[in-house]
Amino acid sequence: xxxxxxxxxxxxxxxxxxxxxxxxxxxxxxxxxxxxxxxxxxxxxxxxxxxxxxxxxxxxxxxxxxxxxxxxxxxxxxxxxxxxxxxxxxxxxxxxxxxxxxxxxxxxxxxxxxxxxxxxxxxxxxxxxxxxxxxxxxxxxxxxxxxxxxxxxxxxxxxxxxxxxxxxxxxxxxxxxxxxxxxxxxxxxxxxxxxxxxxxxxxxxxxxxxxxxxxxxxxxxxxxxxxxxxxxxxxxxxx
Numbered sequence: 760x761x762x763x764x765x766x767x768x769x770x771x772x773x774x775x776x777x778x779x780x781x782x783x784x785x786x787x788x789x790x791x792x793x794x795x796x797x798x799x800x801x802x803x804x805x806x807x808x809x810x811x812x813x814x815x816x817x818x819x820x821x822x823x824x825x826x827x828x829x830x831x832x833x834x835x836x837x838x839x840x841x842x843x844x845x846x847x848x849x850x851x852x853x854x855x856x857x858x859x860x861x862x863x864x865x866x867x868x869x870x871x872x873x874x875x876x877x878x879x880x881x882x883x884x885x886x887x888x889x890x891x892x893x894x895x896x897x898x899x900x901x902x903x904x905x906x907x908x909x910x911x912x913x914x915x916x917x918x919x920x921x922x923x924x925x926x927x928x929x930x931x932x933x934x935x936x937x938x939x940x941x942x943x944x945x946x947x948x949x950x951x952x953x954x955x956x957x958x959x960x961x962x963x964x965x966x967x968x969x970x971x972x973x974x975x976x977x978x979x980x981x982x983x984x985x986x987x988x989x990x991x992x993x994x995x996x997x998x
Contacts, residue, residue, distance in 0.1 A: 766946035767830075769798025769823075770864020771939040771989040772892035773946065777802040777861060778809070780890030783934060783993050784859040786810045793817070793857045793882065795847055795875075796866025800827025800840070807836035814840045815857075817847045822961030848874055853881035862891035864989070869915050876929040883996045889931065892939075892991045895919055901986045908977045909987060919990060931994035939989035948975050 768774060786792065790812040794803045797816035804827075807814050816831075818824050824844045831837040848871070860882060867875065879889055894909060894916060901912050910916030919936070926933050954962040955971050962968060977983065 760942060761945045761949045762942040763946045764949070766950045767799060767801045768863075768947065768950070769796065769801070770892055770894075771943040771947040772864055772991050773939065773943050774801075774805060775943075776890065776892055776939075776991045777805055777863075779935065779991075780859060780861050780888065780993055781806050781810055783890070783995075784888035786812055786859060788812055790858040791815075791855075793847070793852065793860045794863065795860065796863040797827050797842065798823050798863060798865070800830040800842065802861060802863055803827065803840045803842075804830050804834045804836055807831070807839040808834055811839065815843060816840055817843045817845070819844055819846060820961055822964075826960065848878065852878070856882055856884045856887070858884060858887050860889045862889070862893075864892050864894075867891060867893045869910075872917075872925070876925050879929055879931070880996060885998055886996060888993065888995050890991070890993045892989060893917070893922070895922065895988050895990045896986055897938075897988045898986055902981060904977060905981050905983055905986055908974055909983070916987075919988075922990060922992060926992065926994055929994075930997050932997055933992060933994050935991070935993040937991055939991065941984060943989065944978070944984065948978065951975060 788811045792814045794814055794816040797803050797818040803814045803816035821844055824842050827842045831840045895918055896912055896916050906912050951971050955968045957963045
């Protein structure tokens with residue numbers, strides 16, 4: 760059931776995920792944060808409002824970046840949040856590394872996962888933090904229709920074991936790992952159902968609207984909570 764009618768995050772990880780990441784990293788007004796896959800800006804605005812720190816929020820989808828800027832203005836944190844639409848891998852963030860990197864839902868596509876984990880040691884200060892969230896399969900027996908919607912098993916959509924191995928290979932210490940509660944999926948899809956009713960912007964595009972409508976339908980009709988989880992990890996760069 761929907762427990763948060765004001766939910767506006769880009770994944771089931773939600774508000775609790777970004778708060779936890781910021782508190783693990785002891786974020787304060789002097790901290791610099793990189794927010795990848797910022798979506799409509801809910802995560803960046805939430806952290807900036809609570810901790811008054813500087814945030815670079817990146818999302819290459821122009822329509823979502825526009826919404827993020829609008830939200831940050833509404834929340835009076837636009838002076839703290841810079842919204843960027845450039846590919847983050849085209850920028851040498853190693854010249855000015857971050858105290859915390861947050862990769863929100865949707866950023867860790869199969870094409871960027873390897874590069875993301877390779878860049879972390881360069882983009883993070885020593886002993887600084889990274890938090891990421893992504894959907895995973897929680898069982899090997901996944902119906903074909905679910906795989907077609909949420910990613911081919913073990914290739915597009917990973918497992919917890921695969922992410923643990925990627926964390927280990929990146930020489931990170933894993934401090935927290937957990938799954939979003941069922942209510943967060945309901946909150947997320949409730950928000951998405953509102954967004955695909957938009958008449959302009961990213962979600963108004965027919966292909967986006969059709970894909971999200973199908974995803975919502977499959978998730979509930981096929982009882983996808985039997986096969987899917989939304990994994991959140993908070994890690995620290997080793998010395």
